[in-house]
Amino acid sequence: MLESRSAVYKMLKDKAHKDRQINTFPRPYRHDATPYKQLDFSRIVKEACSSDRPLMAGLKISKAIFLGDVAVGKTCLVNRFCHQVFDSNYKATIGVDFEVERFDVLQVPFNLQIWDTAGQERFKCIASSYYRGAHVIVIVFDLTSLMSLSHCQQWLEEALNANSGSPHIFLVGTKRDLMTRTAFLEVEGHAVRLAEHMGAEFWAVSSRTGDGVSELFCRMAGLAFDSSVCREKETAGNTVTVGSNLVSKLKLTLHSAYLLVKSGIHVVTSWTKRIP
Numbered sequence: 001m002l003e004s005r006s007a008v009y010k011m012l013k014d015k016a017h018k019d020r021q022i023n024t025f026p027r028p029y030r031h032d033a034t035p036y037k038q039l040d041f042s043r044i045v046k047e048a049c050s051s052d053r054p055l056m057a058g059l060k061i062s063k064a065i066f067l068g069d070v071a072v073g074k075t076c077l078v079n080r081f082c083h084q085v086f087d088s089n090y091k092a093t094i095g096v097d098f099e100v101e102r103f104d105v106l107q108v109p110f111n112l113q114i115w116d117t118a119g120q121e122r123f124k125c126i127a128s129s130y131y132r133g134a135h136v137i138v139i140v141f142d143l144t145s146l147m148s149l150s151h152c153q154q155w156l157e158e159a160l161n162a163n164s165g166s167p168h169i170f171l172v173g174t175k176r177d178l179m180t181r182t183a184f185l186e187v188e189g190h191a192v193r194l195a196e197h198m199g200a201e202f203w204a205v206s207s208r209t210g211d212g213v214s215e216l217f218c219r220m221a222g223l224a225f226d227s228s229v230c231r232e233k234e235t236a237g238n239t240v241t242v243g244s245n246l247v248s249k250l251k252l253t254l255h256s257a258y259l260l261v262k263s264g265i266h267v268v269t270s271w272t273k274r275i276p
């Protein structure tokens with residue numbers, strides 16, 4: 001397997017590639033077309049990333065799933081970002097494809113698992129079994145096909161049914177290069193309204209020219225990383241609390257045990273002494 005294509009190689013690299021090093025909070029495509037209004041990493045995240053505490057040492061991974069109609073351009077989008085290639089010949093995805101992309105966010109290694117699912121109905125059963133546990137849901141449509149846009153709500157419902165958390169949701173229109181400006185503005189209007197209804201952040205990209213692709217993935221990584229560290233801090237906070245209680249309970253128990261053992265030894269000693 002080529003080094004650049006190996007997921008494990010990417011995850012274990014010392015440093016992420018320069019364009020995957022995120023030190024400022026990535027911007028949305030349009031500030032008026034996103035439900036994620038924060039302008040910077042959370043304070044708790046910045047503090048955690050600048051300290052050397054062991055909390056930051058673990059391997060951080062978030063899962064992103066890509067869904068949408070047949071041939072809307074999911075695979076091309078993923079391949080443009082992961083391998084800097086574009087193939088104009090359509091090859092249907094069979095079931096699901098998997099990639100991992102390594103980022104350094106605020107100098108902390110972060111991996112984004114990318115699950116590129118098949119849009120064909122006959123693979124739905126296989127593909128949908130990979131929806132679970134998603135931190136990022138990317139619903140993809142073709143900007144030149146309003147039909148594909150009209151199916152996005154349905155795709156989102158299916159993805160949400162398989163997930164219990166609160167994933168970040170993206171609505172991404174592809175093939176921007178095929179649109180005239182006037183046609184694009186019209187479709188963009190529909191898509192922005194739908195994105196608002198879906199609670200999603202809207203993006204328009206072109207995998208052929210690469211327009212917007214890197215920005216989109218960095219934005220996903222930035223948001224996913226921020227939530228992942230916040231979650232980790234919350235869990236660690238709870239663990240510490242629970243742990244501290246346990247530790248104090250354990251101390252009490254040990255102390256009682258010590259007293260018991262002490263008296264036990266005394267009894268046993270006396271009893272032992274009495275045997276002969």
Ligand SMILES: Nc1nc2c(ncn2[C@@H]2O[C@H](COP(=O)(O)OP(=O)(O)OP(=O)(O)O)[C@@H](O)[C@H]2O)c(=O)[nH]1
Pocket residue numbers: 068069070071072073074075076077087088089090091092093094117118119120174175176177178205206207208209
């Ligand atoms: N011009 C142009 N063509 C694109 C773009 N993205 C994808 N295509 C073309 O659209 C067709 C379908 O692309 P895929 O990425 O394979 O579509 P998919 O959504 O993965 O399809 P399934 O795997 O069947 O669900 C291919 O012929 C691509 O070359 C784009 O940004 N611009």
Ligand SMILES: [Mg+2]
Pocket residue numbers: 074075076091092093116117118119
């Ligand atoms: Mg595909």
